[in-house]
Amino acid sequence: MSKSRLYSGMQPSADSLQVGNYIGALLQWRDLQDAYDAFFSVVDLHALTQPNDPAELREKTRRTAAQYIAAGIEPSKSTLYVQSHVRAHAELAWILSTITGFGEASRMTQFKDKSARYGTDATNVGLFTYPVLMAADILLYQTDIVPVGDDQKQHVELTRDLAERFNSRYGTAFTVPMATIQQDTARIYDLQNPTAKMSKSAESDAGVLWLLDDPAVSAKKIMRAVTDNDGSVRYDRESKPGVSNLLTIYAALTGRQVPSIEDEYAGRGYGDFKKGLAEVVVAEFGPVRERALELLADPAELDRVLASNADRAAEVADATLADVYDKVGLLRRR
Numbered sequence: 001m002s003k004s005r006l007y008s009g010m011q012p013s014a015d016s017l018q019v020g021n022y023i024g025a026l027l028q029w030r031d032l033q034d035a036y037d038a039f040f041s042v043v044d045l046h047a048l049t050q051p052n053d054p055a056e057l058r059e060k061t062r063r064t065a066a067q068y069i070a071a072g073i074e075p076s077k078s079t080l081y082v083q084s085h086v087r088a089h090a091e092l093a094w095i096l097s098t099i100t101g102f103g104e105a106s107r108m109t110q111f112k113d114k115s116a117r118y119g120t121d122a123t124n125v126g127l128f129t130y131p132v133l134m135a136a137d138i139l140l141y142q143t144d145i146v147p148v149g150d151d152q153k154q155h156v157e158l159t160r161d162l163a164e165r166f167n168s169r170y171g172t173a174f175t176v177p178m179a180t181i182q183q184d185t186a187r188i189y190d191l192q193n194p195t196a197k198m199s200k201s202a203e204s205d206a207g208v209l210w211l212l213d214d215p216a217v218s219a220k221k222i223m224r225a226v227t228d229n230d231g232s233v234r235y236d237r238e239s240k241p242g243v244s245n246l247l248t249i250y251a252a253l254t255g256r257q258v259p260s261i262e263d264e265y266a267g268r269g270y271g272d273f274k275k276g277l278a279e280v281v282v283a284e285f286g287p288v289r290e291r292a293l294e295l296l297a298d299p300a301e302l303d304r305v306l307a308s309n310a311d312r313a314a315e316v317a318d319a320t321l322a323d324v325y326d327k328v329g330l331l332r333r334r
């Protein structure tokens with residue numbers, strides 16, 4: 001029996017991924033890649049919705065791809081490619097935009113939040129159609145499951161609605177995908193502001209653990225992480241968000257259960273606990289960082305791998321797009 005299809009991606013919106021991206025996405029992707037026919041994309045077209053320096057965007061795109069591989073995504077097993085290398089993404093997004101209601105798109109909470117934050121003049125139309133491009137990403141590959149964080153649930157719902165609408169209006173062209181939402185424990189918070197999500201675009205660097213940071217810098221950030229005055233290493237998301245966040249990171253990186261870590265550090269204070277976590281982080285990220293830097297030292301080879309994976313992706317995507325073009329009535333070029 002053929003494997004089910006899985007699709008996911010990340011924006012190349014920083015020089016390095018952060019520990020939330022690693023725990024919330026990359027670790028799951030790595031575990032899922034054997035059971036699924038997986039497509040993992042570096043979504044550079046999506047990243048254009050934010051201001052970018054062109055040379056820096058190119059560099060961030062390579063860096064993101066290198067970190068996927070360094071974290072264990074195998075380009076011989078999964079299809080790991082750059083979104084803009086497969087033209088069908090932008091083309092299908094246009095077709096889908098013609099069956100998306102203006103009101104429907106206006107209800108997307110991520111757009112509402114971001115446009116409220118930036119103001120109308122600084123908000124581009126690309127940000128408004130962002131979820132339609134995301135729907136195209138997913139639907140091109142006849143995707144069965146989309147592993148995403150809670151924040152992306154609404155976008156996958158829209159993708160399902162668009163797939164069903166297209167299929168019933170023009171005939172079946174798309175598999176209707178399902179979101180698989182990761183557990184709440186997979187949400188990592190900022191080390192300095194442990195009620196806010198850790199994010200690549202955080203205003204301050206002090207609360208973000210970067211995959212490509214020097215391990216000594218990461219260790220220092222952990223030692224300075226915000227905790228509380230209670231002094232006991234105990235998980236309590238409400239009243240001890242800082243310590244709970246550190247426990248979540250510790251558990252995710254070691255595969256251990258939180259209570260066993262609480263037991264180990266019972267009566268030992270935060271200093272010891274943070275030192276223990278710093279060792280875990282350095283041991284986990286040290287090799288990932290080394291491998292990523294090795295890959296980045298040979299950009300020609302990395303580009304070659306990405307190109308051959310893009311060819312593989314395009315084969316699937318182009319077949320879906322050709323079917324869609326036929327179904328909506330575009331005249332075939334002979």
Ligand code: AQP
Pocket residue numbers: 009010011012013018020021022023024025147148149150186187188189197198199200201202
């Ligand atoms: N703090 C987090 N905890 C758990 N998972 C997280 N992800 C991101 N932050 C955390 C997951 O990583 C993937 C990245 O998706 P993205 O790059 O498209 O954008 P994002 O979710 O908006 O991630 P960032 O790091 O916050 O980027 P910026 O600052 O550019 O917006 C997703 O699977 C996400 O769930």
